[in-house]
Amino acid sequence: MPAKIxxxxxxxxxxxxxxxxxxHMLQNAQGKKIALIINEFGDLGVDGDILKGCGIETCTEDDIVELSNGCICCTVADDFIPTMETLLAREDKPxxxxxxxxxxxxxxxxxxAFNWPGISTQVTVDGVVTVVDGRAAHDGQFAHNVAAVDAQRAQDENLDHETPLSELFEDQVACADMIVVNKTDLLSADEATTLTGQLKSDARDGVQVVKAAxxxxxxxxLLGQGIGAETDMAARHEHHHHYHHDDEDDHDHHHHDHDHDDFESFVVGRGExxxxxxxxxxxxxxxxxxxxxxxxxxxxxxGKPMRLTLQAVGPxxxxxxDQPFGDTPRATKLVVIGEAGLDHAAISAALQA
Structure with missing residues (x-):
C-alpha cells in the first residue's frame, strides 16, 4: 500500500x-513538491497572490488552492474534502x-476531517504548527493588531464573537505539536526564554517550542513530524467550539535573505x-x-546485515x-538538529559512549 501523504x-x-x-518554507523546500491549501475569507486574496508570486519551481500555481467560502471547519464536507479529493486524484501527487x-x-x-472515508487512507496529519507573535504574546495581547483580528472576526457570522482572544490562543496551544515563537528579534533573550518556557509548560508533553525571526x-x-494527529484527538482539548474564518500575515513583505543562524546540525559517527x-x-x-x-x-x-534507520522528533x-549495507561500510551515522548553541562535544561523547 502506498505511504500516506x-x-x-x-x-x-x-x-x-x-x-x-x-x-520561507517553499523557498527552501529542498526539492519537496508541496501543495498548499489556504483558507481565505472574504475577498482578501492576499496570501495566494504573495505565495504565487514567489517564483518557486517546486510550487506552481496549480499547487496553491484557496478556499474562499469562509470557515474551513464549518465547510469541511462542502469545500475542504472535495479540494483534498481533487488534489489526491492528480497524477503528480504532492x-x-x-x-x-x-x-x-x-x-x-x-x-x-482527516478521518473522513477516502481521505484517511491517503493522507495523515504530519503535525499541527501554531505560529505565535512572540512580542504580542509576551505583552499579553496575543496579536500585534487586536483591532484587525476583531474586524476579521466580525466578517464571519459563524464565529463566536464573545470568546476572549486569550481562550482562542489557549486552544491553539492545546492542539499544537510544534509552537513557533515568531518575531523573537523583537524580544530580549530573557523575554524569549521566559515566553518559550511558559508556552512549553502550557502545551502537551513532548510539544516542541522553537524560536524564529x-x-x-x-x-x-517544520515538516516530517510524523505525528498522525487525527488519531489522538482526545489529547487536543477544546475549551469550546468557536467556529472560524481566515486570512493572514504581517504585511511586511520585504524580502530578507535568511540563513538559519538560529539552528544548527552536525553529524556524529561511531562503529557498530x-x-x-x-x-x-x-x-x-x-x-x-x-x-x-x-x-x-x-x-x-x-550481526544484522540490514542497516537500522532511526528517526527522532523530540522525545x-x-x-x-530498511536495506542491507551491501558494499557501504558498516558504520553508524547520526545527524543532530537543534537550535543554535548545542554542545557538540557533550552530545557526541554521549552518543558515542
Missing part, C-alpha cells in the same frame, strides 16, 4: 507570520500538503552497536538532556531495518 496544519492569529513562514488556516477557529475540526525555520524541522534497544534508550536520554529537535540516521547493529523515536 503527510499534511501539516499551520494556524495562528492574523499577523503572527504564517504566510512568511510558509513562503510530497507534502500544507494547510494554512486562521487562528480564529480551532484547528481540531479540521484535523478530525521572520518565519525562518529549516524545512526539516551491540544492542539496538539499549542504544535507542541512550539516544532518547541524549535528546532529552540537550533539547535536541530532530535526530536521524543509520545504525549498524552487530518520539522510530526505528526500522
Amino acid at each position: 503527510p499534511a501539516t496544519v499551520v494556524t495562528g492569529f492574523l499577523g503572527a507570520g504564517k504566510t512568511t513562514l510558509i513562503r 510530497d507534502h500538503i500544507v494547510i494554512e488556516t486562521s487562528g480564529l477557529a480551532l484547528p481540531q475540526p479540521l484535523v478530525r 521572520m518565519g525562518a525555520l529549516p524545512v526539516d524541522v 552497536i551491540e544492542d539496538a534497544d539499549a542504544f535507542t534508550a541512550q539516544v532518547a536520554k541524549v535528546i532529552n538532556d540537550h533539547g535536541i529537535l530532530r535526530l536521524k540516521g543509520f545504525i549498524a547493529v552487530a 518520539r523515536i522510530d526505528t526500522y531495518f
